[in-house]
Amino acid sequence: MNETLTTVDGRPVLRIERRLAHPPEKVWRAITEPEHLSQWYPFRATELELRIGGKIHFDDGAGTTMDAIVTELDPPRLFAFSQHAPPGMTRESDDLVRFELRPEGAAGTLLVFTHIFDDRYGAASYASGWQVCLDALEAVVAERPFEPGYPAAELHDSYVEKFGLDSGTFSDTADGWLVRFERQLTQPAEQVWAQLTGEGAAEPEAGDAVPQAFTSKKVHPGAVTSVKAPALLEYEWESGGRTGGRVRWELSTGTGHGARLVLTQTGPNDLTAERHTALKAWKSRIAQLAEQLRALPRA
Numbered sequence: 001m002n003e004t005l006t007t008v009d010g011r012p013v014l015r016i017e018r019r020l021a022h023p024p025e026k027v028w029r030a031i032t033e034p035e036h037l038s039q040w041y042p043f044r045a046t047e048l049e050l051r052i053g054g055k056i057h058f059d060d061g062a063g064t065t066m067d068a069i070v071t072e073l074d075p076p077r078l079f080a081f082s083q084h085a086p087p088g089m090t091r092e093s094d095d096l097v098r099f100e101l102r103p104e105g106a107a108g109t110l111l112v113f114t115h116i117f118d119d120r121y122g123a124a125s126y127a128s129g130w131q132v133c134l135d136a137l138e139a140v141v142a143e144r145p146f147e148p149g150y151p152a153a154e155l156h157d158s159y160v161e162k163f164g165l166d167s168g169t170f171s172d173t174a175d176g177w178l179v180r181f182e183r184q185l186t187q188p189a190e191q192v193w194a195q196l197t198g199e200g201a202a203e204p205e206a207g208d209a210v211p212q213a214f215t216s217k218k219v220h221p222g223a224v225t226s227v228k229a230p231a232l233l234e235y236e237w238e239s240g241g242r243t244g245g246r247v248r249w250e251l252s253t254g255t256g257h258g259a260r261l262v263l264t265q266t267g268p269n270d271l272t273a274e275r276h277t278a279l280k281a282w283k284s285r286i287a288q289l290a291e292q293l294r295a296l297p298r299a
Helices: 024-032 034-040 120-142 153-162 189-197 269-294
Strands: 004-008 011-020 044-048 055-059 065-074 078-084 094-104 108-116 169-173 176-184 220-228 232-239 242-253 259-267
Touching: 004 120, 011 120, 024 034, 024 078, 024 094, 024 108, 024 120, 034 044, 034 120, 055 078, 065 094, 108 120, 120 153, 120 176, 153 176, 153 269, 176 269, 189 242, 189 259, 189 269, 220 242, 242 269, 259 269
Parallel strands: none
Antiparallel strands: 004 011, 011 108, 044 055, 055 065, 065 078, 078 094, 094 108, 169 176, 176 259, 220 232, 232 242, 242 259
């Protein structure tokens, strides 16, 4: 995999290279002519004005539309546009999608694809999704049939690890410290919640013992303090016979078809060693959860 994730001016930049056994002029038609672009791009292009400042209108046919503006144009070498995220994509603003075509060999093309966006933790969804799209682009250019696909959970999670999106962070607070993990998952919140609480189990309530799947071996749970299925569960954790702080699991709409998990643990300054334990323990526990979700049928 030659995909890279960097940061430029505070925004994540995904870069993918593809070598195509076709000249740039043929690839150019596949990325700029609506009838060809619509065959492989995530959205169908219903309008495309091929000029700087030209409008592009995308429609997925299921109620979601997206508008874009051509920002760079140098046939048959460079095509880029800024697309405004639809209302449902609350973590994004104006993404930049860029295609650079470089002649390679007698009749080949090196495609350098770049996507600049806002939601760093969605990078694995974008990378795996674009992999599928670029496979389709290659088929369109080669004029061979293909079956539209969906990125496998295994491919998605391989990018989570490749880009270091499985690591947690810690910060100081007014009362001590905060450990935080954010991860895009491959199943919707309802499926994740069922995996954590146990299929068919009674929903936990405030004051109950914490369901085991919401804990780790290194973090000793107290009682549930707050719960709102399938979006939130919070509980106290204990150390040395006293309350150390709180652990909070939150599930919300993510990038892709799965839920976004945000897990936090707070603690006091006199239990700093527990902070390091929490970083290691929760990374392992979330990786285990991701593996369990990969084994489920795609929702």
